[in-house]
Amino acid sequence: MKTLQELTRPNIWNLKPYSSARSEYKGVTASVFLDANENPYNMPNNRYPDPMQWEVKIAISRIKKVAPEHIFLGNGSDEAIDLVYRAFCEPGRDNVVAIDPTYGMYQVCADVNNVAYRKVLLDEDFQFSADRLLEAADEQTKLIFLCSPNNPTGNDLNRAEIVKLLTAFSGLVIVDEAYNDFSEMPSLLADLDKYPNLIVFQTFSKAWGCAAIRLGMAFASTEIIGILSKIKYPYNINLLTQKQAMEMLRKYYEIERWVKTLKTEREELMKKFSKLSCTVKVFPSDANFFLARVTDAVAIYNYLVGEGIIVRNRNSISLCGNCLRVTVGTRMENDKLIEALQQYNKQV
Numbered sequence: 001m002k003t004l005q006e007l008t009r010p011n012i013w014n015l016k017p018y019s020s021a022r023s024e025y026k027g028v029t030a031s032v033f034l035d036a037n038e039n040p041y042n043m044p045n046n047r048y049p050d051p052m053q054w055e056v057k058i059a060i061s062r063i064k065k066v067a068p069e070h071i072f073l074g075n076g077s078d079e080a081i082d083l084v085y086r087a088f089c090e091p092g093r094d095n096v097v098a099i100d101p102t103y104g105m106y107q108v109c110a111d112v113n114n115v116a117y118r119k120v121l122l123d124e125d126f127q128f129s130a131d132r133l134l135e136a137a138d139e140q141t142k143l144i145f146l147c148s149p150n151n152p153t154g155n156d157l158n159r160a161e162i163v164k165l166l167t168a169f170s171g172l173v174i175v176d177e178a179y180n181d182f183s184e185m186p187s188l189l190a191d192l193d194k195y196p197n198l199i200v201f202q203t204f205s206k207a208w209g210c211a212a213i214r215l216g217m218a219f220a221s222t223e224i225i226g227i228l229s230k231i232k233y234p235y236n237i238n239l240l241t242q243k244q245a246m247e248m249l250r251k252y253y254e255i256e257r258w259v260k261t262l263k264t265e266r267e268e269l270m271k272k273f274s275k276l277s278c279t280v281k282v283f284p285s286d287a288n289f290f291l292a293r294v295t296d297a298v299a300i301y302n303y304l305v306g307e308g309i310i311v312r313n314r315n316s317i318s319l320c321g322n323c324l325r326v327t328v329g330t331r332m333e334n335d336k337l338i339e340a341l342q343q344y345n346k347q348v
């Protein structure tokens with residue numbers, strides 16, 4: 001691995017971060033706060049929140065078994081995705097490499113930041129080869145994006161290839177684990193200390209059932225976390241989000257139950273879906289959704305919209321011709337989908 005200084009944009013490396021009132025005074029013993037130009041009348045959100053979100057990080061740390069200094073919290077994973085570009089990629093000069101197809105935000109943020117985005121097609125089993133990603137990389141490649149389980153394909157990426165890439169690549173490897181809760185594959189978080197160039201993304205938006213509060217997590221070395229924390233907006237996680245996250249973290253057992261149920265429902269739904277006459281193939285899934293090739297994705301998508309059922313049409317995505325991406329819902333929602341598709345088959 002190159003040194004972190006070599007990988008970081010010089011202006012970011014040398015940046016002196018904005019010092020907010022709440023970051024300069026960290027104690028809890030004071031009772032009179034006249035430092036931040038807040039309104040003293042509490043309605044009740046008059047005070048700025050903790051800019052470093054220590055209470056939330058400590059609670060996450062207990063569940064994830066990762067020290068709080070290795071955790072960055074963002075306004076969704078989307079903030080973390082944007083910040084790694086802004087921290088490490090010089091616009092118009094540096095590039096990143098990513099698997100294709102994958103989550104669309106990696107490319108959108110590359111385009112916003114004027115960073116070249118090099119796509120390497122997955123094979124027919126939706127797997128990647130470390131060597132092929134490394135072939136696409138050069139001196140200017142700062143980041144490689146992986147997503148496991150991958151969106152929209154639903155499968156875990158081969159762990160041996162991920163490890164190979166982490167060992168061989170001189171830049172940073174991002175592994176987006178938004179759907180890891182639904183997979184049998186252990187998270188890479190346990191290996192964080194082994195790979196100083198690893199950044200793992202997770203989120204409250206999927207298994208945790210909190211897409212509305214916008215809370216994403218990045219886990220990495222204290223040095224990488226330090227850089228991301230230095231360039232984020234000072235109060236990027238609002239107090240209501242921090243409070244709701246604490247509430248959910250206290251109900252951890254509830255999330256484990258949801259995940260267990262959703263995994264059972266996934267198997268049930270995939271089995272029923274594969275028996276439909278409009279289904280060509282259901283691809284294996286390690287996530288809370290699955291990808292399926294159907295006879296006519298556009299026609300079936302439009303038919304389902306008419307029935308008030310929305311799935312994701314992935315027809316125009318690489319390797320996903322005539323594919324729909326289906327999220328696993330409640331038993332009742334899944335049954336409605338299957339019934340509607342059985343009706344569709346009778347019509348055509």
Ligand SMILES: *Cc1c(COP(=O)(O)O)cnc(C)c1O
Nearest residue numbers: 076077078103151178203205216
């Ligand atoms: C849904 C999803 C996320 C979550 O993004 P948030 O901004 O945290 O809601 C991240 N990565 C992937 C691959 C996803 O599918």
